[in-house]
Amino acid sequence: MTKKRLIPRLLQLVLIIIGVYFGFILLFDVALHQIIPKSLLTMYMLFVVAGTAMVFTFTEEGAQELVGPIKALVEDPSKKMIRNVVFVIVPLLAGYYTYTSMLPSFEAPMELRTIHPAPPSKFKAFGKSYNLTTLQNPYRKFEKEDPAKFKGLVKEGGDVYIKNCQYCHGDKLDGNGPYASGLNPTPLNFQDVGTIAQLQESFLFWRISTGGPGLPQEAAPWISAMPVWQDYLTEDEIWKVILFLYNYTGRAPRSWANE
Amino acid sequence: MNPRVAVWLVAQLHLWLGAFVVAVPMFVFIIETIGMMTRDERYDNMAYEFIKVSITAYSLTAIMGGLLSFCLVLFYPDLFKYLALIFKESMFAYALLFFAESAVLYIYYYGWHWLQGGNRKWVHLTFGLLLNAFGITLMLLANSWTTFMMSPAAVDAAGVFNGNTWEAIHNFLWNPINIHRVVANVAYGGSIVGAYAGFKFLSAKNKEERAHYDWVGYNANFIAIAALLPLPFAGYYLTAELYAYSQQMGITLMGGVFAWIFIIQAVLIGALFLSANYYLWCGMGRSDGASRYNGRIKFIAIVLVAAFLVWFTPHTLVLTNSELKSLGGPYHKYLGVFGIMPAKNTAVNFLLTFTFMSFMFYRRANKVATVSWATTGNAIQIALFTMGLINIVTLGVYYGYFTNTVYKVAASIPQVLTTLTIIIVSTVIDTLMYKGAKDVAPLHWGRMPARSQYALFLLAVSFTWLMGLMGYVRSGIRQHWHVSNIFRDASPDAYTPTLGYAANVITVGTIIFMAMVIFVFWLSTISGKHVVAKGYWKEQA
Structure with a gap:
């Protein structure tokens, strides 16, 4: 039997990830006045998401609770309306993200330079x-x-x-x-x-x-x-x-x- | 065909397969010995199954080794001639040892069920020991050729060899590489047989089979983690020796052109540790008694993830122009401190300690200690962990940032010793404390979710990719030299390729290798199948 929760597990997961993301921005960009670079934040979030997903899925009940709403969204006939909305919005968001990240800009490309020359003998x-x-x-x-x-x-x-x-x-x-x-x-x-x-x-x-x-x-x-x-x-x-x-x-x- | 890519891929495939076939007999020997001592046949069966998997890989290793020699002679004849002149005796010994190893391997494998019980088992174990001795010696010889190319010995500036074979073999980087490779091979071999167990678990037809392969997977993961724990220290020792041999090589490796591969390395090591931990956490579901510990897992996860963020924070950041302007340079005022070794060392010691904690929770999950001093034992362990972690942080922060470089580098040793002390003392206390412990609930082998098996696959793939990347870096730091500062690479491919190109070559190699591994797994599956072809054979009177 799964417990009735105040905040569903899926929402908890999403809230934690969003919270950590904005936590980083608040800490570095606002409180410390030293921005956190986008490339680094992306790497950080990759592991934050992986770690959070692991904690939420290492027990069978936890995993079921997490994927339950997603399964219901796909399979439950009574959720047809919301399913259609999600199925339209998610590809649109993915498309928008792809479009904006591929769009040519006037900004010079990022440099992967490590300025640390090796000395000769x-x-x-x-x-x-x-x-x-x-x-x-x-x-x-x-x-x-x-x-x-x-x-x-x-x-x-x-x-x-x-x-x-x-x-x-x-x-x-x-x-x-x-x-x-x-x-x-x-x-x-x-x-x-x-x-x-x-x-x-x-x-x-x-x-x-x-x-x-x-x-x-x-x-x-x-x-x-x-x-x-x-x-x-x-x-x-x-x-x-x-x-x-x-x-x-x-x-x-x-x-x-x-x- | 590009000669560099050909030699690169073939050498890498030979090394992956070689690492696997050198490693498997090591733990097969140990598992077989455990089986003999405990008289638990399951261990003997598991050891046999592992060696069965490695036997096909053995042929593939030999094929790749032959192909590598062929490629070297074809594409780099002058280099091969130069090395062969210096190492002719050891190359000859290598060939002879290879025959001996093959013979012993076949006796060991085909004679497994024949050499059972009493003295026969001892004879079989002796063959296992011989197999390991030959396999490791072969690897050490091949290592000397590779390390000679990095740190040549007994040659003058013109490249003229004026020493003896032993001097050439015993070059500066030989032992650091030997130690690193032996430990890494065991971890790697464990991860590959773990993937095998995962493959068999997922394709299991019944409950018994699933339970068996769950148990095999657990043991394989244990081998991989046990060897993974000392691996960062072996790597650190190798790199420190590399810096000591040539500061130029050291800086090229970790501060210069290859530094970004180390960031990818950090991410992949992250994947290794996380998947190994995840597998342990999932494994707690095998018994109902483990739920007591479930609430604590999130704290371990938080420490592991936090340690990783420190572990892979680069010193020189990748910045957009606007970010560069905002920060006023490529270094971050606060995150920059995570970019250098003292922070990395502290982070990795935390990772190891907390991975060990995951393992302890797993071991204790279904048990209740019955000894009278259980409370005291727990208190000692808590004190040990707390003091150890404080010591690791103090050493990392004080000696890492507020003293000069001599102490910075030296402080890594007491950090490692602290971690090892925590692990060893805790294991001893735990073993004594849980002697004759009560089981809380029955243990159900096979009660594992499918996703835990994918964690085993991730472990194997991450390891393979990681070895490819770091192998490239090890070789690449020679830059335009075949043999450092002695034998220049005069071919059109003497330049260092871009990181993206190198990563692509290694990724293709990883895919080819994993395809070969799946082929090996599949072969082991069909070898046990018997199809009765009714009506095909004519009836015998």
């Missing part, structure tokens, strides 16, 4: 060859050995940053400088947990000194606007600016050894 800059696996920031040691000197070096790095980098990467290092909106791909946000915090300082040295043209051939075109900074800055200035990037964001560079 060696590269050339400042007329020398560097081995990326062994290269280290020559000033990093002062962080422990001579904190006062280290502070001075970070400040010098900060000056280099403000004079050269903040126009794109922003004065808060969040990738949102005055020129950022004109660039695609957008300048890197150093505050994000997944950017410089995941990288070794040698990686940053490679990226800064060789810029966009120094990106690897694989996974091209990179279309990066990053200048080749070895033409404008000295090797020392680049190492100092790297100190500043980590110091300002409070992140530690990736290293393989324990401190």
Whole structure:
């Protein structure tokens, strides 16, 4: 015997799915002011729908209760009118959805770009060859050995940053400088947990000194606007600016050894 | 015919079939041993049935292996010659072992009913052990050729080999791949025989048959889940070793061009875990005593789904132009934190712990513990789960986000150990606590809805697809090299294909493989049928 419910199971399922959908939108778009991208929301909802359907159907009674109204709609002679209405509306909605999603628009297609180049083992800059696996920031040691000197070096790095980098990467290092909106791909946000915090300082040295043209051939075109900074800055200035990037964001560079 | 697609598909089909036929004897041996120890003939029959299914797959594996060698010689003769020069001894050993394995397999299968009882059973089990030894050795040898192409050893920069066979075999990535493949093969083999049980359950003609195949399906799903639990750790170890071998390969794999395949991987692993859990939940319907636990399932489902949302949230988002402008970059301020490994590790440990919880509920569903310390035992288990989960979150959040990368990576190990501790300690407590437990209601094997069997199919298809995708990534990270940094691919196909193209090739491969599997299932069905053709044969005097 199935219990008499206040809200039928099918309606419960639909309400939960709609509730979660709008819950995401409310949380991110309204409360946190950071929209939830459509592509991500679609993936989220796929699993929310699957999970909810599983909970509603793992018992035989639950499954019967859920499909009962649908079966009745298709089979029950007394529901002829509503059946005809549903059978007209559902294909129309499917058609409308297909039409709107296939309709050509002026919006540029979405890009599936992962801007995370793989470093070469060696590269050339400042007329020398560097081995990326062994290269280290020559000033990093002062962080422990001579904190006062280290502070001075970070400040010098900060000056280099403000004079050269903040126009794109922003004065808060969040990738949102005055020129950022004109660039695609957008300048890197150093505050994000997944950017410089995941990288070794040698990686940053490679990226800064060789810029966009120094990106690897694989996974091209990179279309990066990053200048080749070895033409404008000295090797020392680049190492100092790297100190500043980590110091300002409070992140530690990736290293393989324990401190 | 495009040479790359030909080699790709044939190699992949050979690997799928090979994984299955290497895995089946492993658990057949264990099931047969259980049958011998418990003297429960059902186990012996089930083991025989599994090996029967794998025997046709064995021939198909050999055919595909032959075809692969043929394709390599035909399309990539220089590469094949280069590898054959380095591995000539092990290739010869491979051929000999293959003969030995075939011989042992045939004795093991055809002698099953002949070698029954007493010492004969021991002899049969010894053949089972030999079969496994040969099968695994064959796989390890083939793995060394593949891993040599990724992490060549004992060669100079010009590609000249100056070492011995063992050095070439024992290259940097050999063992990480070996461990990953052995564990994954068992999970995969379990899922394929699970699909077989589902196939037989759905086509069963009577109640007894349905009950039998329900029981077989349950055991197959158990094998798949048991091997699935340690699999993410084996994968994590392999990837960490890959990063250690070459940061370039590591970044290409997970941060660069192949990163999106990892998102698809995450979705498919989601499908695996959800279908395995769903099957367990449906299985609680086999007894009336289980309804006590029904109300708790929704909480497990909420945690599983939430963990999945974290598990597959990408770091770099796919955005429309307007979304890009609104967010100010490809990273999300709040969701971006879910895009990196500490969040993924925490999520996967939650997934494993809660999948194990589903299994515990299933085991307990129809039983009432009779030991005097049952309340204390339950309290200890609740404390264990709670403290373990708090530890996993602390390790993930504190070490993952507020320390440097060395600790971030290192924190994954105590997380895994926490999960394993929960699983092992809980299993021990549960086993002791439910010794001599009372059944609440009779257990009805066969009382399973048809949709639970489709969950078993989904498990097999997801596994197959997943292996194809990740196999492509493993091979693809060599990019334009046949042998990394040694032997360049000079063919017109040396470029990395688009993700969509790769996914299509693998999808076609999956369909071909599943068609072969259904053919194998069907063969096992007709092999037991006898048609009496009345009036066809002339009467013998």
